[in-house]
Amino acid sequence: MAIIIIGLLIALVGMILKKNRTELESIGKGLYWSGLVIGILGLLWSSVKQIDAGKVGVQSLFGKIQSQVLPSGLNLINPLMDVLEVDVKTQNYTMSGVHDEGNKEGDDAIRVLTADGLEVTIDLTVLYSVLPLEAPRLVRETGIDYQNKIIRPLTRTKMRDNAVYFTAVDLYSTKRDIFQSKIFKSIEDDFKKRGLILEQLLVRNITLPATVKASIEEKIKAEQDAQKMEFVLQKEKQEADRKRVEAQGIADYQKIISSGLGDKQLQYEQIQAMKGLMTSPNAKVIIMNGGKTPIILDGKN
Numbered sequence: 001m002a003i004i005i006i007g008l009l010i011a012l013v014g015m016i017l018k019k020n021r022t023e024l025e026s027i028g029k030g031l032y033w034s035g036l037v038i039g040i041l042g043l044l045w046s047s048v049k050q051i052d053a054g055k056v057g058v059q060s061l062f063g064k065i066q067s068q069v070l071p072s073g074l075n076l077i078n079p080l081m082d083v084l085e086v087d088v089k090t091q092n093y094t095m096s097g098v099h100d101e102g103n104k105e106g107d108d109a110i111r112v113l114t115a116d117g118l119e120v121t122i123d124l125t126v127l128y129s130v131l132p133l134e135a136p137r138l139v140r141e142t143g144i145d146y147q148n149k150i151i152r153p154l155t156r157t158k159m160r161d162n163a164v165y166f167t168a169v170d171l172y173s174t175k176r177d178i179f180q181s182k183i184f185k186s187i188e189d190d191f192k193k194r195g196l197i198l199e200q201l202l203v204r205n206i207t208l209p210a211t212v213k214a215s216i217e218e219k220i221k222a223e224q225d226a227q228k229m230e231f232v233l234q235k236e237k238q239e240a241d242r243k244r245v246e247a248q249g250i251a252d253y254q255k256i257i258s259s260g261l262g263d264k265q266l267q268y269e270q271i272q273a274m275k276g277l278m279t280s281p282n283a284k285v286i287i288m289n290g291g292k293t294p295i296i297l298d299g300k301n
Contacts, residue, residue: 047079054089056132058139065140069132084144086135090199093151096123097207103147109207110156112163120168121207126155127200134195142194150194158186168208173220176203 049070051057057070060082070083077083096102097109102123110122128151130138142149162182163171171179184201191198207213 047076049075049077049081049083051075051083051085055085055087056135057083058086058136059083065136067136069135071132084139086130086139086144088130088132088135090127090129092125092127093147093155094123094125094204095152095156096204097121098123103152110159112160114163114166114168114171116167118168118209118212120163120171122159122163122171122203123205123207124155124159125202125204126151126198127202128191129197129199131192131195131197138195146194146196150191150196154190155183155187158183158190162186168212171206172208172213176206179203 049057051070051072053072055072057075059066059068059070059077061078061080066081070077094102095104095108095110097107099106102108110124112120112122114120130146138146162179165182166175166179170176180201180203184198187201188198
């Protein structure tokens with residue numbers, strides 16, 4: 001737009017000088033045509049607008065926001081239009097008690113009161129994006145600073161509103177996911193009404209009062225010890241059952257052997273054993289007492 005104005009001014013000066021029948025007439029003609037060329041080039045330049053990837057263009061004509069959205073890439077527009085680029089990629093807004101970790105400097109964590117009257121400090125990250133077709137309405141109604149006007153105050157308020165339904169212990173341990181889901185649902189609709197998409201809520205850290213945290217950690221440790229002892233007892237019981245089964249098997253085996261072996265069977269087993277000794281190259285057998293008592297001598301000595 002500025003190039004067009006400069007070109008017109010140059011052309012106007014040239015036209016004035018051209019009307020004078022003096023030595024400035026030739027200079028005036030040069031300025032006139034140069035101004036026209038600059039104005040035309042400025043007009044063409046202002047009629048083309050490039051929108052970067054991941055953004056959309058919101059057009060404004062003399063302060064009035066237009067409904068048509070410019071997509072990413074090159075666009076032909078009215079040269080009198082002002083174009084504001086709005087980011088439609090996934091963005092995050094972090095509120096944290098850690099220095100320089102959040103969007104605001106210093107301690108920006110959310111402090112809430114729980115159902116049992118305790119103050120809990122929560123670090124939170126909001127992942128969101130702008131609905132491309134709703135970008136003109138968002139700019140018209142809220143402006144470009146929607147993080148501080150919508151994201152931050154709405155999220156902090158909903159966190160406090162929902163925390164009163166949970167105890168500090170629930171938030172720290174068993175019901176953290178339920179708490180996060182409840183906040184998400186309560187914020188999602190409000191975001192949509194304003195042209196925003198809530199993609200995800202990340203409860204990064206929950207800090208409890210020191211005394212409460214210590215008692216919770218002791219309780220968790222006691223539960224872990226109880227589970228460990230239960231495992232040990234279960235293992236000992238399984239070992240006892242194994243030994244009981246093993247002993248019963250041995251007893252059954254001995255009972256079967258003792259009931260099945262007779263005198264003839266024992267005599268047969270004795271003969272087989274003596275036969276093995278007699279054929280062994282490492283032993284000498286002397287039969288005494290009528291063949292009833294064998295004496296085994298070490299053949300190596």
